[in-house]
Amino acid sequence: xxxxxxxxxxxxxxxxxxxxxxxxxxxxxxxxxxxxxxxxxxxxxxxxxxxxxxxxxxxxxxxxxxxxxxxxxxxxxxxxxxxxxxxxxxxxxxxxxxxxxxxxxxxxxxxxxxxxxxxxxxxxxxxxxxxxxxxxxxxxxxxxxxxxxxxxxxxxxxxxxxxxxxxxxxxxxxxxxxxxxxxxxxxxxxxxxxxxxxxxxxxxxxxxxxxxxxxxxxxxxxxxxxxxxxxxxxxxxxxxxxxxxxxxxxxxxxxxxxxxxxxxxxxxxxxxxxxxxxxxxxxxxxxxxxxxxxxxxxxxxxxxxxxxxxx
Amino acid sequence: xxxxxxxxxxxxxxxxxxxxxxxxxxxxxxxxxxxxxxxxxxxxxxxxxxxxxxxxxxxxxxxxxxxxxxxxxxxxxxxxxxxxxxxxxxxxxxxxxxxxxxxxxxxxxxxxxxxxxxxxxxxxxxxxxxxxxxxxxxxxxxxxxxxxxxxxxxxxxxxxxxxxxxxxxxxxxxxxxxxxxxxxxxxxxxxxxxxxxxxxxxxxxxxxxxxxxxxxxxxxxxxxxxxxxxxxxxxxxxxxxxxxxxxxxxxxxxxxxxxxxxxxxxxxxxxxxxxxxxxxxxxxxxxxxxxxxxxxxxxxxxxxxxxxxxxxxxxxxxxxxxxxxxxxxxxxxxxxxxxxxxxxxxxxxxxxxxxxxxxxxxxxxxxxxxxxxxxxxxx
Amino acid sequence: xxxxxxxxxxxxxxxxxxxxxxxxxxxxxxxxxxxxxxxxxxxxxxxxxxxxxxxxxxxxxxxxxxxxxxxxxxxxxxxxxxxxxxxxxxxxxxxxxxxxxxxxxxxxxxxxxxxxxxxxxxxxxxxxxxxxxxxxxxxxxxxxxxxxxxxxxxxxxxxxxxxxxxxxxxxxxxxxxxxxxxxxxxxxxxxxxxxxxxxxxxxxxxxxxxxxxxxxxxxxxxxxxxxxxxxxxxxxxxxxxxxxxxxxxxxxxxxxxxxxx
Numbered sequence: 007x008x009x010x011x012x013x014x015x016x017x018x019x020x021x022x023x024x025x026x027x028x029x030x031x032x033x034x035x036x037x038x039x040x041x042x043x044x045x046x047x048x049x050x051x052x053x054x055x056x057x058x059x060x061x062x063x064x065x066x067x068x069x070x071x072x073x074x075x076x077x078x079x080x081x082x083x084x085x086x087x088x089x090x091x092x093x094x095x096x097x098x099x100x101x102x103x104x105x106x107x108x109x110x111x112x113x114x115x116x117x118x119x120x121x122x123x124x125x126x127x128x129x130x131x132x133x134x135x136x137x138x139x140x141x142x143x144x145x146x147x148x149x150x151x152x153x154x155x156x157x158x159x160x161x162x163x164x165x166x167x168x169x170x171x172x173x174x175x176x177x178x179x180x181x182x183x184x185x186x187x188x189x190x191x192x193x194x195x196x197x198x199x200x201x202x203x204x205x206x207x208x209x210x211x212x213x214x215x216x217x218x219x220x221x222x223x224x225x226x227x228x229x230x231x232x233x234x235x236x237x238x239x240x241x242x243x244x245x246x247x248x249x250x251x252x253x254x255x256x257x258x259x260x261x262x263x264x265x266x267x268x269x270x271x272x273x274x275x276x277x278x279x280x281x282x283x284x285x286x287x288x289x290x291x292x293x294x295x296x297x298x299x300x301x302x303x304x305x306x307x308x309x310x311x312x313x314x315x316x317x
Numbered sequence: 318x319x320x321x322x323x324x325x326x327x328x329x330x331x332x333x334x335x336x337x338x339x340x341x342x343x344x345x346x347x348x349x350x351x352x353x354x355x356x357x358x359x360x361x362x363x364x365x366x367x368x369x370x371x372x373x374x375x376x377x378x379x380x381x382x383x384x385x386x387x388x389x390x391x392x393x394x395x396x397x398x399x400x401x402x403x404x405x406x407x408x409x410x411x412x413x414x415x416x417x418x419x420x421x422x423x424x425x426x427x428x429x430x431x432x433x434x435x436x437x438x439x440x441x442x443x444x445x446x447x448x449x450x451x452x453x454x455x456x457x458x459x460x461x462x463x464x465x466x467x468x469x470x471x472x473x474x475x476x477x478x479x480x481x482x483x484x485x486x487x488x489x490x491x492x493x494x495x496x497x498x499x500x501x502x503x504x505x506x507x508x509x510x511x512x513x514x515x516x517x518x519x520x521x522x523x524x525x526x527x528x529x530x531x532x533x534x535x536x537x538x539x540x541x542x543x544x545x546x547x548x549x550x551x552x553x554x555x556x557x558x559x560x561x562x563x564x565x566x567x568x569x570x571x572x573x574x575x576x577x578x579x580x581x582x583x584x585x586x587x588x589x590x591x592x593x594x595x596x597x598x599x600x601x602x603x604x605x606x607x608x609x610x611x612x613x614x615x616x617x618x619x620x621x622x623x624x625x626x627x628x629x630x631x632x633x634x635x636x637x638x639x640x641x642x643x644x645x646x647x648x649x650x651x652x653x654x655x656x657x658x659x660x661x662x663x664x665x666x667x668x669x670x671x672x673x674x675x676x677x678x679x680x681x682x683x684x685x686x687x688x689x690x691x692x693x694x695x696x
Numbered sequence: 697x698x699x700x701x702x703x704x705x706x707x708x709x710x711x712x713x714x715x716x717x718x719x720x721x722x723x724x725x726x727x728x729x730x731x732x733x734x735x736x737x738x739x740x741x742x743x744x745x746x747x748x749x750x751x752x753x754x755x756x757x758x759x760x761x762x763x764x765x766x767x768x769x770x771x772x773x774x775x776x777x778x779x780x781x782x783x784x785x786x787x788x789x790x791x792x793x794x795x796x797x798x799x800x801x802x803x804x805x806x807x808x809x810x811x812x813x814x815x816x817x818x819x820x821x822x823x824x825x826x827x828x829x830x831x832x833x834x835x836x837x838x839x840x841x842x843x844x845x846x847x848x849x850x851x852x853x854x855x856x857x858x859x860x861x862x863x864x865x866x867x868x869x870x871x872x873x874x875x876x877x878x879x880x881x882x883x884x885x886x887x888x889x890x891x892x893x894x895x896x897x898x899x900x901x902x903x904x905x906x907x908x909x910x911x912x913x914x915x916x917x918x919x920x921x922x923x924x925x926x927x928x929x930x931x932x933x934x935x936x937x938x939x940x941x942x943x944x945x946x947x948x949x950x951x952x953x954x955x956x957x
Contacts, residue, residue, distance in 0.1 A: 041869060042780035046788075049773040053791050056832045057839070060806020061798055088688055113707045121704025129949075131708075133941040136890025137934055138715060139841075140898050145722075145930040148558055152927070153721030156500055157563030160717060180552055191718065194711070199891060200845050203884035207852025238848045245793075245844045252797040262507045263514070264552035266688050269799075274510035274684075277407045277801065284411075294797045302790050371907075378921035401904040403916055408801070412905065415805035419812030421820035422907045561923035562725055574921070582923055585731040 067288035080289035089271065093293065096251060096268040099182065103189035104246035108239065110190070111197025119205040132202065135195030142192045143255030150188045150260070154179045180261050188256060193246050200245065204238035236312045244305040248298050268294060353450065360621065361393065363614035369396045370615040373412055373425040374404035378577050380470055381635020388631060389622050395615055398422050406430035406512070413443045413607045426616040428605050431512045433676055435466030435603040444605040447617050449624040454644040458670070459601055466605040469623065470573075470637035473592055473599045473668050474513075474520045475660070477555075477575035479566040481586040487567070489594040490524040490540065499548050503555035503565035505574070508541075508691075509684045516600050516671075517569040518687075519679045523669060524596025530675035534682035538690040545691055561586055571600065572660065573636035592664035599668040601640075626650055638665070719934065726927035738928035747914055755903075755911035756940060758827070759896035762834040763889045763944075766842045769835065771885065774846045775877055778855050792843040795836050800901040804833060808905070826906055833902045838895050842888035849884020850877075886948045890941050897937050 071077045083089070118128045153160050156173060164170040178184055208231055216226040254269035262270070268290060275287030364370075370389075377383030386397050400423065401408065409428040416424035430438070438444050439461065446464035459468030476493075478486045483501060487493050493502050506514035519530075522537030544550040553559055555568030557578045568575070572590060579588040604623065606616045622628045629639035633655055645651050656662070671679070729737040742748065777785050795803070807829060811819040819829040858880065862872045878885070900912035915929055 039780060042776040045772045045776040046781065046784065049769055049788070052769055052832070052835070056807070056836050057791065057794060057798075057803070059810055060803050061794070063806055063809065064798070064802050088685075091688075110711070114711045117704035117707040117711075121707070122701045123704050123708060127708065129942070129945050131711075132887070133890065133938055133945055134715070136887075136894050136941045137937045139891055140894035141930075141934065145926065146718075147553075148562070148927065149718040149722040149930065151553065151559065151564045152562050152725045153718045155562070155564045159721040159724050191715070194714075196841070196891070199887040200841075200848055202887060203845065203849035203881070204852050206883055207849075238851060241844060241848060245796075245840060248793045248796040248840070254799075258507065259554055261552055262554045263504065263509070263687070264692070266692065270507065270510070272799065274507070276411070276799065277405050277510075291798065291802065295794065298793050298797050299790055302786070302793055306786050306789070376920050377917070398907065400907055401901075401913075402920060403900075403904070411801075411805060415808040416812060417809075418814040419808055419820055421813045421826070423808055423812075423820055423826075423905060557921055557923040558926055561728075577921065578923075581921060585729065 064288045064291055067285050068292040070285055072283070072285065077285075080285050081292075083286055084289055084293055088266065089268075089290070092266045092268045092271050093297070095182075095266055097297070099186060099189070099257075099265075099267065100247050100250040102182075102186045103193050103250045104243050106186065107190050107193030107246050108197050108243040111194045111242075112201060112239065114194065115198045115201045115205055119202055120208065131198065135198045138195040139192050139199065142253065144259040146188060146191055147256050147259035150179060150184075150191075154184075154187075180264065182265065185257060185261050185265060188260060189250055189253070193250060196246060196249060197242055200242040201235075201238065204235055208234065233312065237309045240305055240309055240312070244301060247301055251294065251298065357450070357621070360614060360618050364395060364612070364618040365393060367395075367612040367615045369398055369422070369612055370619055371398040371400060371422055371424060371426045371612065372619075373400040373427075374402060374406075374409050374429060375399060376402040378574075378581065379635070380573055380632050380637035384634065385623070385628065385631040388627070389619060392622070393618065395618070400425055406434045410434060410438055410441075410443060413438075413609065414441075417609050420611040424607070424609065424611050426607055426610040426612050427619055428607065429469060429602055430605070432468070432601045432603055433673055435461060435605060436673065438605060439465040443608055445608045445610070445613070447606055447620060449620050451624045451641065451644075454641050455624075456640065456643075458672075459603075459640055466603045467624075468601045468640040469604045470632045470639050471599045471601045471670070472571040472573040472637055473597050473665060474517050474569060475572040475575050476591045476593065477560065477568045477570055477578060478589045478591065479560050479563070479586045480589050482563055482566040486589045486591050487593075488591065490521050490596050493549060493567070494544060494547055495549075498567060500551055501565070502544060502549050502567045502569070503551045503553055503559070505555045505568055505570035507554065508687050512600065513570055515680055515683050516598050518683050519671065520569075520593070520596045520598035522596075522679075523598060524593065530671065530678040531682050534679035535686070537679075538683060538686055542691045550691075557581060560588070576636040576658070590660060592660050595667070597664065597668045599665075599670050601670065630655070719931065722927045723931050726924055726931060729924040729928075738924040739932065741925055742918065742928050742932060745918065747909075751909050751911045751914040752897075752936065754909055755897050758831060758834065758910065759893040759940075761831050762838060762896050763892050765831060766835050766838055766888065766892055767846075767885055770839070770842050770846050770888070771878065771881065772873060774843065774850050775855060775873065778847075778850050779859060788843070792840050796840050800837065800899075801905070803836065804902045804905045807833060820906070823908075826908060830903060830906050830908050830910075833906070834892070834896050834899065837899065837902075838888075838892040841891035841895070845884045845888035845891065846881060849881040849887075852884075853880045882948065886945060889944055889948070893941060893944065894937060897933065897940075 068080055069076055069078065071079060114131070117123060118131050150158075152158055154172075155161065158179075161172045164172050179187075212230055213226060216230055221229070252269065254267075254273055257265060257267055258270055258273075272287050272290040272294070275283050275290065372386070375382040375386070377386075386399070389395065390397055400412070404412070409425065409430055412423075412425050413428065428438075428444075435444075444465050446461075448464040449467070452460075452464070452467075455467055461467065476487055480486065483497065485497065487495075487498070492498075504514040504517050505511070508514040508518050518537035518541060519533055520537070521540040522533035522535065525533075525536045525540065527533040527536040541550060551565050553565055555565040555570065559565040560568055560578065561582060572592060575588070575590040579590055582588055604620060606613065606620065610616045623632075624641070626645065629641050629645060630651070632639045633642070633651065636659060639645070642651075726738050727734040727736070729735060729741075773788065777788055808820070811817050811829060813821045819825045855877065858876055859872055862876045867876070897911055898915075899910070900916055903910035904913040904916070911933070915926075915933065918925055918929060
C-alpha cells in the first residue's frame with residue numbers, strides 16, 4: 007500500500023554506493039537546477055495570476071482612504087481595543103481548535119493506520135473525513151444546535167431518559183468552548199487526512215528494529231517515531247490554525263453577536279449592510295495575513311530545529 | 318416697386334406662428350400621451366433586443382421576488398439572470414465596482430439596497446438616473462431628486478413568535494424582559510453588521526421614549542444588555558430553521574420576513590407575527606440602475622414593471638409595503654384579501670421612518686458599543 | 697499487542713460518536729416537516745427539483761477537473777522544492793496558506809476586475825472560459841489542503857534516493873515524475889483529492905458571483921428561508937459527496953492494484 011520501491015529509511019545512513027557528484031560535469035548540476043526552476047514555474051505563474059494579483063487590490067486598499075489617497079489611518083485604526091480584542095479571541099479560538107484537533111486527529115489517524123483495526127475502516131474514515139472537513143458554516147452550526155442546543159436532541163434525551171440536566175452543569179454551546187467543539191468537526195478530519203500519509207511512512211521495520219534493540223514502547227515513540235513525525239505534525243497543526251483563523255460562517259451562525267472575532271469584523275466592513283469602510287476591512291485582512299505569516303515563520307523555525315536532529 | 322410692408326408681414330407672421338403654436342401645443346400634448354406610450358413600446362423593444370436582465374441579492378422569499386421575477390419573464394420574455402441571492406447591500410455595490418468594464422453575465426444591472434447606500438453609490442458614480450412613469454407618486458423623502466435612486470418598499474420591525482413554545486405572544490418591547498422569555502429572544506442578524514439587527518436595537522431604544530437618534534441607539538443597547546443579563550437573549554442569528562427547532566422561539570425581524578416564514582412553515586410550528594405597540598421603526602430599501610449596466614434598457618423596463626401597479630402589488634403580496642402604498646390605497650387598487658393578510662393597519666400608523674442622519678447616528682452608537690455594553694461575555 | 701488494539705477501538709468509537717451524533721440530530725429535525733409525525737416530506741421536496749441533478753453533475757465535473765489541475769500543479773512543485781530548491785519552501789508554504797485567510801469574495805472580485813470581458817485575458821467572455829476561471833478559483837481555494845497533503849506525503853518517502861536510483865537506471869525527468877514519484881505519493885494525492893472535491897461541491901461565493909450553475913448556489917437558493925429543507929439538503933449532500941469520494945477512492949486504489957500485479 008505504500009512505496010512500490012522499497013528504500014532504506016532516512017535514519018543514520020551508512021555511506022553506500024552513491025553516484026559521485028563531484029566528478030560529474032558542472033553542467034549537470036546547473037541543468038538540474040534549471041529543470042527544477044522550470045518545474046516550479048507553473049505553480050508560481052498560477053499563484054501570481056490567480057492568487058496574488060487579485061489580492062494586490064486588497065493590499066493597496068489597506069493603505070488608501072475612501073477617496074483613494076494614501077493613508078496610514080486604517081493601520082492605526084487596527085489598534086483600537088475592539089479590533090485588538092477581536093484578533094486575540096480569533097487567535098485563541100484558532101489555537102484551541104488546532105491543538106485539540108491535532109491531538110484527537112492524531113489518535114484517530116493512528117488508530118486506523120497502525121492500530122490494528124479492521125482494514126475496511128480506513129477507507130471509510132478517509133472518505134468520511136473528506137466530506138466532514140468541509141462541513142462547516144450554517145449547516146454545521148445548525149446541526150450542533152439541533153443536537154446540543156438547549157432544545158437539542160441529545161440535551162432533551164439526556165433530560166428525559168437519564169434525568170441529567172446538561173445545561174445545569176454549566177455547559178453552554180453558545181460559548182468559546184462550544185464554538186471550539188463545533189470547529190473540531192472539520193478540524194479533526196483535516197488532521198486525519200493530512201497525517202495518514204505520514205503515518206504510512208512510519209515503517210513497521212523501525213518498530214521491530216527498536217524492539218529487537220530492547221527499546222520499550224515509550225522509548226520507541228519518544229526517540230524514533232515522534233521525531234520523525236514531528237515536522238509533519240507541526241505542518242498539519244499550522245494548517246489547522248490557519249483554517250480556523252480564516253473561518254467565519256460557522257462562528258457567525260452560532261455565536262454571531264456574542265463572540266467578537268476578526269473575520270466577522272472584516273466581513274462587516276467589506277460586505278456589510280452598514281459600516282462599509284472597505285479600506286478598514288482590507289487593513290483587517292492585511293493584519294490577518296501578517297499573523298498567518300508569523301505563525302508560518304514560527305512553524306519553519308520549529309521545524310528547522312526538529313530537522314536538525316535528522317541530519 | 319411697392320414698399321415691402323414689414324409691419325403687415327410681421328403681423329401675419331406672428332398670427333400664423335401663434336396659430337401654429339397653439340395648434341402645436343395641442344398636438345404636443347396629444348403627442349406626449351402617446352409619446353409616453355411610444356416610449357414604453359420602444360423601451361420594451363429595446364429591452365427585448367437585449368434579451369437579458371441581471372439581478373443580484375433577490376432571494377425568492379423576500380418580498381415575493383420569486384413571483385415578481387417569474388411575472389417579468391412571462392410578460393416580456395426576457396431571461397433573468399440571478400446572482401448571489403445571499404448578497405448584502407455592501408456586496409451589491411462592490412459587485413458593480415468589480416464588474417466595471419465587464420459585459421458578461423456577472424455584472425448586475427439593477428440593485429436593491431438599504432437607504433443609506435443610495436446616496437453613497439451616487440457619490441461614487443456607480444448608478445445612473447432614471448425616472449419611472451409613476452415617479453410623481455413616490456414620496457419625496459424616499460427618492461433622490463435627480464432620479465438616481467428611489468425607494469421601493471418598506472417594512473416595520475416585528476416579533477416573530479413560535480407559539481408552540483411561547484404560549485403568550487409579547488405585545489411590546491418591555492414584555493420581552495419577562496421570565497417567560499428565558500433563552501428565547503434573538504435578532505435576525507449581527508448588530509455590528511446587519512441593518513435589520515441595528516434597526517431592531519434602535520427600535521427597542523425608541524420604545525423607551527428616546528427621541529434623539531443617538532440616545533435611542535444607546536437606550537436600545539441598554540435594553541439588550543438587560544435582556545442578556547436576565548438570560549433572555551440568545552446570540553444565535555435567528556432564522557426559520559432555528560425558530561422551528563426551538564433555539565430561537567422569538568425573533569425580531571422585518572414583518573415581511575416574519576410573515577413569509579409564517580406561510581412557508583404552514584403551521585409547523587404555528588407562528589404569530591406581532592407589531593409592537595410602541596417603538597415601531599420602518600426600514601426603506603431603494604432601487605437603482607448600475608451606471609455600467611450591460612443591459613440598461615432591460616434594467617429600465619424592470620423598473621417600470623416594479624413601479625407599475627402590478628409590480629407594487631406583487632411586493633404587497635410578499636408582505637412588503639410598496640412605496641406607492643398610499644397612492645394605491647387612495648385609488649382603491651388594493652384587494653381586500655391582500656390587506657387582510659397583513660397585520661392591522663393601525664400598527665403601521667405609528668411607524669417612524671428614521672432619516673439618513675438618524676440612521677447614521679444610531680448606527681455609529683450601536684456598532685461601536687455593542688461589544689462593550691451588551692457583549693455577551695459568554696466565555 | 698492487544699492493549700493498543702483496545703486503545704485504538706476506544707479512539708475510533710469516540711470519534712465515530714462525535715461525528716455521527718450531530719448528523720443524527722440534523723436528520724431527526726429534517727424528518728419533522730409534517731407536524732406531529734416523522735416523514736420524508738422535506739426530502740421529497742428537494743428531490744422533485746430538476747435543478748438538483750443538473751447542478752450536482754456540474755459541480756462533480758468541476759470537482760474532478762479541479763483535482764486534476766491541482767495535482768498537476770502541486771506534485772511537481774513539492775517534488776522540486778523538496779529535492780532541489782529547499783530555500784523556496786517558506787515562500788511556497790506562505791503562498792499556499794493565503795487562500796485560507798483571504799476572503800473568497802475579495803478573490804472573486806479581483807478576478808472580475810482582472811479578467812473580465814474587456815481585459816487582456818477575457819475569461820468572462822463566454823461560458824466555457826468562465827468555467828475555466830471558476831476551475832482556477834477552485835484550485836486556489838483547494839491549494840492549502842492539496843499542497844499540505846502532498847508535501848506531507850513527499851516527506852514520508854525518500855525522494856532523493858528514489859530520484860538518484862531512477863537516474864542511474866537511465867530514467868528521464870517525465871518518467872521519474874510519473875512512474876516513480878506519483879505512485880509513491882498516491883495516498884497523499886488521494887487525501888488532497890478528497891479535500892478538493894468536498895470544497896468544490898459546497899463552494900458558493902465564487903460560483904454565484906461568476907454566475908455558473910453549481911451545486912453551492914443551488915443549495916443556497918433552496919435552503920435560504922426554509923426550516924426543514926436545509927437540514928434535508930445537508931444530509932443528502934453529505935451522503936452523496938461521501939459516495940463520490942468512495943468512487944474516487946476505489947478508482948485510485950484500483951489502479952494501484954493493477955500496477956503491483
